[in-house]
Amino acid sequence: MPPVFAHGALRLYLLALLESGPKHGYELIKALKERFGGTYSPSAGTIYPRLGKLEEEGLVATESAGRRTNYHITAAGLAELNRRRDELAGVENDISASVRRLADGLREDIRSNMRGLRADLAATAEAARATAKAADFRVPGGRPAAGQRSLKDAEMMLQEFRDDLRAELRLSARSQPIGPVTLETMRTVLEQARIAVRNSLQP
Numbered sequence: 001m002p003p004v005f006a007h008g009a010l011r012l013y014l015l016a017l018l019e020s021g022p023k024h025g026y027e028l029i030k031a032l033k034e035r036f037g038g039t040y041s042p043s044a045g046t047i048y049p050r051l052g053k054l055e056e057e058g059l060v061a062t063e064s065a066g067r068r069t070n071y072h073i074t075a076a077g078l079a080e081l082n083r084r085r086d087e088l089a090g091v092e093n094d095i096s097a098s099v100r101r102l103a104d105g106l107r108e109d110i111r112s113n114m115r116g117l118r119a120d121l122a123a124t125a126e127a128a129r130a131t132a133k134a135a136d137f138r139v140p141g142g143r144p145a146a147g148q149r150s151l152k153d154a155e156m157m158l159q160e161f162r163d164d165l166r167a168e169l170r171l172s173a174r175s176q177p178i179g180p181v182t183l184e185t186m187r188t189v190l191e192q193a194r195i196a197v198r199n200s201l202q203p
Contacts, residue, residue, distance in 0.1 A: 005091075005094070005098075009091045009094065010042075010046070010050060011050050011053070011054065012081070012084060012087060012088055012091060013032075013088070013091055013095075014028060014047075014050060014051065014054065014060075015054070015059060015060070015073055015077050015078075015080065015081045016081060016088055016091075017031050017032075018060060018071055018072060018073040018077070019073055019078065019081060021072070022063070022070040022071060022072035023070065023071060023072075024065065024068040024069060024070050024071065025044065025047055025048055025051065025068075025069070025071070026068075028047055028051075028071070029041065029042055029044070029047055030176065032047075033176070034176065034177060035095060036095065036098070037179050037180050040098070051071055054071075054077065055071075057076075058074060058076050058077075059073070059074060059076055059077035059080060060072065060073055060074060060077055061074050
């Protein structure tokens with residue numbers, strides 16, 4: 001797969017991120033992850049050496065903020081950024097292309113994983129259907145008492161699943177946006193689960 005950033009492009013983009021104000025390393029990593037919609041997150045080993053190089057060149061400076069080190073762009077860094085605005089626009093275009101490429105690759109991985117999940121769900125649904133057919137859900141007199149209990153259990157499981165996943169999504173959204181990969185995964189998994197459950201309901 002082609003590199004996410006061309007040679008020197010990440011260095012320039014870090015200057016652009018610092019133009020809006022001082023940031024520590026984790027904030028820069030998070031900003032890059034958000035710019036890529038969650039499809040790419042640079043490692044600390046990628047970011048900090050470049051920040052160190054920018055500091056050596058006098059384009060950024062550091063200041064302590066508790067246990068963290070904040071980076072801010074210097075006058076020399078801003079001058080270089082202004083001089084390379086056209087190049088920065090090209091970097092933005094390259095990032096957009098990289099996002100599309102990475103998203104396509106992730107979607108293919110999801111599809112491949114979903115094929116295996118679909119087979120597992122189908123097998124589970126078939127086993128559940130066979131077990132249900134072998135069991136007697138009716139008591140004398142034709143009153144489906146056990147069946148009613150099973151319905152309540154199924155409804156409770158659905159409610160617990162919804163509540164738990166909703167809480168996790170809201171908790172995650174507090175720290176970072178829900179990305180397109182997460183949405184695609186949820187859409188695919190839930191659709192396959194719905195199909196499997198529907199099939200298991202067939203007589």
